[in-house]
Amino acid sequence: MTETWSDGLFGALTADEVAPVPSSGADLLAAAQQYQRAIADVAAAVHSAHGQWQGLPDVLQADHITPALKPLMDPADKLASALQDSAESFVSVASAASTSLAQLQTEHDTLVSRIEQFRASAPGKMASKAAAEVRTGDLLGAAATVISSWKQVPELVGDEFALRTEVAAHNLKVSTTVSSIARQIDQITAGEKGTYKLPELGSASLADTLVDHGVPLSAAAAFTGQSVAVLLAGLDAKQVEKAFEDPTMKAWVAGLSAADAAAWWSSLDPAQKKGIIAAIPGVIGNLNGIPYTDRDAANRAAMDDEIAKLKAAGKTDTDEYQALENTKKALKKTPDSQLISLTLGAEPLAAVSVGNLDTASNVTWMVPGMGTSVKNNIKGYIGGAKNLRNQQIADVPTVDTAVVAWLGYKAPGGGDLVGEATDGLAVAGGNQLATAMQDFDATRSASGTVAPRVSVVAHSYGTLVAAQALKSTHADSVLLEGSAGIPAWIAPTAASLDVPKGQVFASQAVHDGWAITGQSTYLNPVDPRIDPTSNQFGAHDLSAEASPGLNAVTQHGPLVHKPGNTSYSYFDANTTAIDNAARVTTGTGASLPVGDTPAERFVANPHAVEYGAAAGEAMHGIP
């Protein structure tokens, strides 16, 4: 519609100025009714599902599991009802809208008709003629038309004014009615509010509820689609304890990879950790990825539980009981120790770190030889680990170090000469040591701490164990002391170990009688054992003899010195041997002078004499 200066004065009113009415009230109502019918189908499906769900108690009872599950369908049912309500509201709004729009359409049609009648009347024609003249610029002509019909002007002005007023009122009504309908539709809820809010099925709070109702955590995890780890992290200590009544939880934890275990463990708070340690100490104590501080707590708890159990059963005279009691006493006397692994059984196995294995930047695995057991030697080996660690700190005051007394394999017994003279136990033990070292790597890697420098110091038959382990596991340095001889099929040379060139060391004291015995009594003449200090093996030989301020190794040992005696062995304090071991394991072994080669030992004390010198030594005379 083109506006001119004459519009609104007279003669310009047309039907176009009457606002059109949306012609779809009936269509809107029809659509709303269709919506209502379709929603009824939605609601019927949900109500039916609700009915089915109510039948749960007929097919599933697990203490309170059903009461926990049963209410879960209620919100869905309520939401379906809310949607039905929305359909009713929609139909109601559409019905009223249909009526209003129909009335407005009638009003619209009446106004249009009246405008057309007016334009056909004499004043209307005069006004139309004048308006047309104005639009063509013929103002004088327009004035003449009006003047010549001056008697009709009052009627013209009065009628048009009245019509214009009605059109304006109608237009306003159309606008407000449409806005009102739109607003009413906007206000229809589609179940966004109210008590029918659907619970988050994957939420920890639902798991809380399920666990509180006695649902096994594995089932709660399966039901909610969350991982057991995530659900566990959301439980309090009491719920954790309850969750671990489910035996599958123990298997779940034991099956975690180091990375998964580390991530899961770090998601728990101290109270939760405490609850889990109390529930499954044996699993947590040996689980890779769990910090050694917590493994220590778990292993000590497992140890205490077993001691109490054996005591209650009157089995205090068993090797197991005595091994555990001795371990407990030794740990008590070593405040900075960690019981990093414990395998219960008739002959328990254990590994104790002196120093914090979670943070140490320098770690040494101390591997014992023949005749070693937790029962008889845990105290001595913890002492040996302390001696080495003290010497490391004396040599390198800034070192953050831990030494592990690894009594983690079944060694040949003190009188088991066949066991000593064969390789079976060494291979099994070596594989166990490799696993322990790899597990340590995985645990430290999962913790995100800097990878430490790792060394192995092995004694006697333990050197076979170490060689077997280092075929498949890396160490930054290794020291083989008083070796019973390395079987050529395990490691013919130093180069066959996964240790950097120049970091394989060997030491054998002149007065060590049992090393040469082990090397010579091997029961496999086709593939003999090799003295790791020999040129053939290619290690860096180190002296175990006296040096300024330090004592010589006088016996095979490895721990023989006591206050008042003058005997020393490889792991005793104040010896050249322990000082060399400290330097090797802190990375400066390559600068040590070569010493105690076979030729030097022969010149100093031929083997026959050597054996004689050591003949009075008890095998592995550990104090």
Next chain:
Amino acid sequence: MPDLWLDSAGVSAVAGSIDNRAGGVVGAAAMVTQALAEATGAVGSPDISGAVSSFASRFDGRANELITYLEKLGAGLDNARAALEGADADLASLVTGGPR
């Protein structure tokens, strides 16, 4: 351990039934959406069309939520059944019995 009694087939049937009902809601909701689309197209006023369109969108959101919820309940129940069976070795001997 909780005292368990489980009619394995029965639980599966409930789970399957819930899943079927969820499928029913999917079909019915599609009809609703179509009805609302027609309503939107039928209205000659942009204001009313906009309001209907907005309502349709809100309905779609809630309907989808409802469908997902039902599906999760069905699947969850079936998963829980499997987990419960695995959680208790003795359960196998109970699954064909009756409530006790």
